[in-house]
Amino acid sequence: MSILKNAADVLRLFGADCTDLTVSEVTTRLDMPKANASRLLKAMREAGMLETIGDTRRHRPGRLMLDLAAAFRRSSGLIGRASEVMSEVGLRFGHTGYITLRVGREVTAVADFPGTNALRVVSNIGRRLPAAMSATGRSLLARLTDEEVRALYEGDTALDVLLEKLSEVRTTGYATSSQEATPGVDSIAIAVADPATDEAVSLCIVYPHAVVDQSGHNEMLAALAAGATRIAEELGDTGFVTPKI
Template sequence: MSILQNAQAVLKLYSADCLELTVTDVARRLDMPKANASRLMKAMRDTGMLSTIGDTMRHRPGTVMLDLAAIFRRSSRLISRASEAVSTLSNQFGHTGYISILDRQEVTAVADFPGTNALRVVSNIGRRLSAHQSATGRSILARMSDDEIAALYEDQSLTGSLRSQLSQIRRNGFAASSQESTAGVDAIAVAVGDPATHEIISLCIVYPHGIVDDDGRKQMLKALARAAGEIAADFGDSAFVAPNLE
């Protein structure tokens, strides 16, 4: 692999469950010689992609990555507009909200809005989920054609079951999950796009499984559908399917 591919591989090791790495960690997890891992991480430190933690040999993402993440969010009118909507919904219902994007077969949150209820779902920023195993991921995948799904997933047994799920999401206009990615956590998600930039994002609300009844879920879905519909109208998203609230 090129040095850029290796650097990307290192950065993708970081997650909500892995906040720091040593040279030994990288060498083991990427199956590369320790000397190569050391040279790679030094180059990443020199460019600001990584920084050491105090006087230790532990590394975390560098400030340049933080700057780029902020720039990425600000550079997208769609993410900015959706962030305003999800922030309002999070405050209204007290549950955590997310804006997520698709990255090949994974989905990752690019903005989160912590809930205010005493019992709420904590932030998952930095945690990557399999797209086909999450409401956010499926809401975005449902915007793709069957041919695009087949090209993305070569496993025919998977694409068969996934195709059925996505067909239902296209009819309903939203995706839902119940204790799927995380035990005790449910989610509802709606995807919108910007035809001008070809961006597609998912607006999602997550909430504890045991404290929201059917009526509460319908109220959140109604509000989420209204917010997503307004965004779709503003951006001319003709592919948007208004969620079926029946």
């Protein structure tokens, strides 16, 4: 079990801000003896979990991980439905869209839909963000009860502020962010779930703060809300709150 845990720890190091790793970097970041790190990365290469980049000593996720990610997305009816909505919304407005999952206190984009506008937000797929500090995270956290949020954020000094924000999300049915996770970028996020699989995702559209006025914001919110509501009705998501435009 130890080697599986160590392999998982290595894979968790990868993200938007870390696309490749050396043995030395793994040694430092995981506080692991260099000989152990070298053997671990070698075993992961042989299993297809990692591959080296050309003739360098740098490692990146292997083809096996790409196949698993694709299989995960295909296996989820919720992600499939969410992808249809985000494709429609992205095509209509030209801004970048995401589908995001929450794991503990973090959220990660598992699918993105790049915008077509000349001025647009670039992809951040794979980037992990604190759930409490992003619209996607708050839209998903709002589906929890206050007691569940308190247990998740036990000891956090900003818990009361977070609970107030989540109460607002539960009332309006959506979450917003203005230049919070990324300077100059705003976002709108709506969470929806599949009761059959106990899976929840957040549908999010991000756009440059300087180019969208309140009217444009409301128009995108309405389109995103219509798509999320359709998903909730199809899947029987009784915890879904119809967004108030």
